[in-house]
Amino acid sequence: MKFGYFDDLNKEYVITTPKTPYPWINYLGTEDYFGIISNTAGGYSFYKDAKLRRILRYRYNNIPIDNGGRYFYINEKGNVWSPTYMPIKKELDKYECRHGMGYTKITGELNQLESNITYFVPLKESCEIYKVTLKNNSTQKKSFSIFSYLEFCLWDAQDDMTNFQRNLNTGEVEIEDSVIYHKTEYRERRNHYAFYSVNSKIDGFDSDRDSFLGLYNGLNEASVPLQGKANNSIASGWHPIASHQLNVELDSKEEKTFIFILGYVENNKDDKWESLNVINKTKAKLLINKYSTKEYVDNALKDLKNYWNNLLGIYNLEHDDEKLTRMVNIWNAYQCMVTFNLSRSASYFESGIGRGMGFRDSNQDILGFVHQIPNRARERLIDLANTQFRDGSTYHQYQPLNKKGNAEIGGNFKDDPLWLILSVTAYIKETGDFEFLNEETIFGSDPNEKGTMFEHLTASFNHVLNNLGPHKLPLIGRADWNDCLNLNCFSEEPGESFQTFGSGEGKIAESLFIAGQFVLSGKEYIELCKEIGNFKEAERAQKHIDDMINAVKEYGWDGEWYLRAYDAFGNKIGSNENEEGKIFIESQGFCGMAGIGKDEGLVKKSLDSVKKYLDTYYGIVLNQPAFTKYDKNLGEITSYPPGYKENAGIFCHNNPWIACAETVIGRGERAFEIWRKISPAYLEDISEIHKTEPYVYAQMITGKDAVHHGQAKNSWLTGTASWNFITITQYILGIKPHYKGLMIDPCIPKSWKKYKITRIFRDIKYNIEILNPNGVEKGVKEVYINNKQISDNIIPVYDDRSEINVKVIMG
DSSP states (O other): OOSEEEETTTTEEEEOOSOOSSOOEEEEOSSSEEEEEETTSBEEEEESOTTTSEEEOOOTTOSSSSOOBSEEEEEETTEEEOTTSTTTOOOOSEEEEEEOSSEEEEEEEETTEEEEEEEEOOTTOSEEEEEEEEEEOSSSOEEEEEEEEEEEEEEOHHHHTTOHHHHTTTOBEEEETTEEEEOTTTTTTOOEEEEEEESSOOSEEEEEHHHHHOTTOOGGGOHHHHHTSOOOBOOBSSOEEEEEEEEEEEOTTOEEEEEEEEEEEEOOGGGOEEETTEEOOHHHHHHHHHTOSHHHHHHHHHHHHHHHHHHHTTEEEEOSOHHHHHIIIIIHHHHHHHHHHHTTSBSSSSBSSSOOEEHHHHHHHHHHHTTTOHHHHHHHHHHHHTTBOTTSOBBSEEOTTTOOBOTTTOBOBTTHHHHHHHHHHHHHHHHOOGGGGGOEEEETTEEEEEEEHHHHHHHHHHHHHTSBOTTSOBBOBTOSSOTTOOTTTOOOSTTOOTTTSSOOOOSSOEEHHHHHHHHHHHHHHHHHHHHTTOHHHHHHHHHHHHHHHHHHHHHSBOSSSBOOEEOTTSOEESSTTSSSOOEEHHHHHHHHHTTTTTTTTHHHHHHHHHHHHTEETTEEOSEESOOOSOOTTTGGGGGSOTTBTTBTOEETTTHHHHHHHHHHTTOHHHHHHHHHHHOGGGGGGGHHHHOSOTTSOEEEEOOTTSTTTTOEEEESSSTHHHHHHHIIIIIISOEEEETTEEEEOOBOOTTOOEEEEEEEETTEEEEEEEEOTTOOSBOEEEEEETTEEESSSEEEOOTTOSEEEEEEEEO
């Protein structure tokens, strides 16, 4: 069942009912100021850090779901309704939500009064704009009042929802003209405030929540909109909000537009005050005046659309499959930008307080984002490297506001360092910026511990070598990619964190996933060393890679698939010898991508086992058989019911690893089948089952052992976005950045006869046509550049050309 449709021309998903199976959201903002907005205007905003600079209050796990956001109420002769459906929930004569690239438009109409609201964050600004257009579609004059409403968070989102003995006493606002300024804690250590304005004379306001709602009322029965008159309340302590009242008259067919601005301002410490206890509003007034007219707001929205058109034009596919093209050209690339910006911090499943920017997460996000804005990827790589220690270990997370490692979570997730090799080499392949290896960095968030980016890569490589277990396989530490496989935790008490309890310093438990990751990233490290002429280091690294390959073959092969790990007592995990959890997806994916044992047929055998034991209608589950009882020696993975999350759920993040591995052995048909199964555009028709948005990937789909097989959870902020973009664009469609140019190496279904790709690479436009006349899955027979045949499948970078035409014939 569908709840909307794709508008590919405008790069929008159009939702036609407010009653979606779950709130379907979008993100506002591209750099520092961000917002989450649902199809009924729920959500919140923050500046840089969802935990420490939360602007709007939002209550997770609420009843009803998605209650609280950027709301408007209309009172027309006592008939009160919300043009975004929520919070009043009165049935509308017309409803439509259009989620676009960095903006959302919601249309609601009742009794021939139409409201169109466009929400967006202008480029390079610390504010969001709500352009509200009200139109009288009737033949009679209409008179009504519109009330805005939003609720301020007291900045620190965690403290805001816990420290009530303080917070109910600190709330402060100022009201000046049509602007409500939120200045809680500005009197002391803070130098920032928020404001909510409208470009019109107002007929009333409220800034105290209880006065606006009524103490025992919900948002759906707010007393001010129901009575049709603002109370002009001024918050002092308790709960600061911002609400404007506008009395509007519209002749038949007339429309009026109002511009509301929610903004964030920082002042210098010595320039905080205009006068005693009166905040300096200079920056706020400049912002308000800048966007005071409809024309300027429309131009800002146009600039935002052009920004996204340019970014999405860097990789463009022409193919007969419209679902494939919309994912490649629009939605997957868009999601990659969102995950790059926010890592796993703030979504409708991530509360914004528990996770900052993950080291593992952000490095993977860069892989799918780096082609869009390489300079921002470069900046992020420096931030990440700065949280790595000189021995190669890393902080697992850092806070985006101060860019320092998160000591509460700590480190010792032993896959973390290797992701830096993959992301840095991806950046250099994309840009040709070898000088980046000499970039000065620091170690351990300590300004006195200086180094270079190349030293970080070497430390990452050596970290594995210095942390090998009894089988000469990498130690797992607290966990590897699978945060829930905790082999050194042994938790027996409820509430203990599986990721931080215990020392995590075991010297026995080993990871086959990290072994495959080491070989894959090690090959990238070796290739980079050769490119920069460091052949001695390349030779040293190759010896260790060979040793690891031999160790995997000797101790990591179980007969039909790769083992997953050895536990803290030296017992096999992911073995046919086990009663439960006989086979896992992760090691099959990364050992396969690394080509370990490919020539001996090990990769093919393991992938055949994945299809035989792990594949389902909705995707590949993480392990089988599912664990049916808790095992302290394995950790959190066994705490989930069968079929959920890491316990035999379909983890969309690692499904593409299997697809990539399939291309290593040339099975394009199977690779695309795997990619297609979890691609949201192909799941739109079963949205009532899938539940989450049909335009972006989710982290997890419930597995075949679950009660509700096929339900998705944790949409938007997931490494699934980056890995699926890499899988389809590089491994299947076959356009891979290389140090010397663009490598063309498709691995596709036999039925694909042709497709075209436009790729902007190092400021050159490559028009690539790929022909498959003989219906093969892999293999490049001929390559032509501007009608001249070349002998290689790497298209070089030409300094004297801005556009190159490439024809590739497979065979």
